[in-house]
Amino acid sequence: MIKTSTPIKKMTKMSVRWAFNWGEWSPSEKELKLAVSCLQLEEKARLAKFVFRKDLKASLIGRLLMRKFINDSTKIPYDKIELERDKTTGRPILKNPSTPVSFNVSHQGNYTVLAGESEDLKIGVDVMKLEYTGGKALPEFFRIMNRNFSSSEWNEIRGAPGTPESKQIAMFGRHWALKESYVKALSVGITVDLRELDFQTQSDLRSDKVVADTILYERGVRRNWNFEETLIDSDHCVAVALEIEKQKSHPQNNHFVVIKFEDLMKFAIPLHPEDDDFCKNYFGKAERP
Incomplete structure (x- = not known):
């Protein structure tokens, strides 16, 4: 002490x-x-x-x-x-x-x-490796994880028809990092209904830039939080959640x-x-x- x-x-x-x-x-x-x-x-x-x-x-x-x-x-x-x-x-x-x-x-x-x-x-951070090693076919994995994302998030994750699986995996990892960073900042862990957290990304992730224009809606209400996102390298994304009023x-x-x-x-x-x-x-x- x-x-x-x-x-x-x-x-x-x-x-x-x-x-x-x-x-x-x-x-x-x-x-x-x-x-x-x-x-x-x-x-x-x-x-x-x-x-x-x-x-x-x-x-x-x-x-x-x-x-x-x-x-x-x-x-x-x-x-x-x-x-x-x-x-x-x-x-x-x-x-x-x-x-x-x-x-x-x-x-x-x-x-x-x-x-x-x-x-x-309030601050939370999460890093994700942008790979899938679950063993199941990716559509089956997404079906199992369906309850953790909103319908609009799934549209972002899956992308347009013909989107390569690598890009779907990368967007899945990005959204998961966003959710984790937010619930860690709140110190509640993954005990909330994650479908009520609707992240809407605006910019692609890059390793030479931090993007901070992702928007969070919780139960349809826009939350006043800032999310910093970037790529540490081509295989790892990271998200930081910060409560704007407290900055x-x-x-x-x-x-x-x-x-x-x-x-x-x-x-x-x-x-x-x-x-x-x-x-x-x-x-x-x-x-x-």
């Missing part, structure tokens, strides 16, 4: 969008030991339960992204940052409630992403910056001694099923 007598430097106004490609990251023993030593013990214990390396890496990077963002934006010393989980939603939050900072993480495909703001607002001074339409391990750990301070057994167990796991 941060003591009230501990001096904290003035916060730096920040609006960040970070992405880490853990799919291409094969940590050395030295890197893994350092990374894990910079986590709280309960976070480390949670990571140890993962069966596959890929899931452990994705979650590990998410925790480190949170700590980096909090350290950069609040100037709380790295080794004094204390995260906890919201008792209602289970969402990671900063334990010091007097510090206005908002962030959210997501991982899917090869990336873990973080969207953060150094102010108190104050952060820049609009931020590009996602892909950061490396060295960037992530630049100002990290270990919280505990390095753990040889954790490292040994990690390298004994399979990368994926």
Whole structure:
């Protein structure tokens, strides 16, 4: 816990969008030991339960992204940052409630992403790999998922007759990321009737531009939210949901910056001694099923 007598430097106004490609990251023993030593013990214990390396890496990077963002934006010393989980939603939050900072993480495909703001607002982020690996024929998969999208959304997803399946999959992933980002910002999870969320896209996604003209109607009423969308690469799209009324001074339409391990750990301070057994167990796991 941060003591009230501990001096904290003035916060730096920040609006960040970070992405880490853990799919291409094969940590050395030295890197893994350092990374894990910079986590709280309960976070480390949670990571140890993962069966596959890929899931452990994705979650590990998410925790480190949170700590980096909090350290950069609040100037709380790295080794004094204390995260906890919201008792209602289970969402990671900063334990010091007097510090206005908002962030959210997501991982899917090869990336873990973080969207953060150094102010108190509702924010959600979701990343999707634009591929389909369900095994069923795509029309059958869409039939199963029918109840999660409005009729107008299905028109966008399926496109005109003859639209290639790759484009249908990409639009499906885009719409799913939009829905996930919104419900994560609300901290309600996928417990709402997703058909009541009707996203209407206006622009194609690009890797060199952030589009922010997608409109959301909920139960037929236009919602006053901003959705930032872009492609991290040709295979991954990402969406950030922000409640417009709560936005104050952060820049609009931020590009996602892909950061490396060295960037992530630049100002990290270990919280505990390095753990040889954790490292040994990690390298004994399979990368994926």
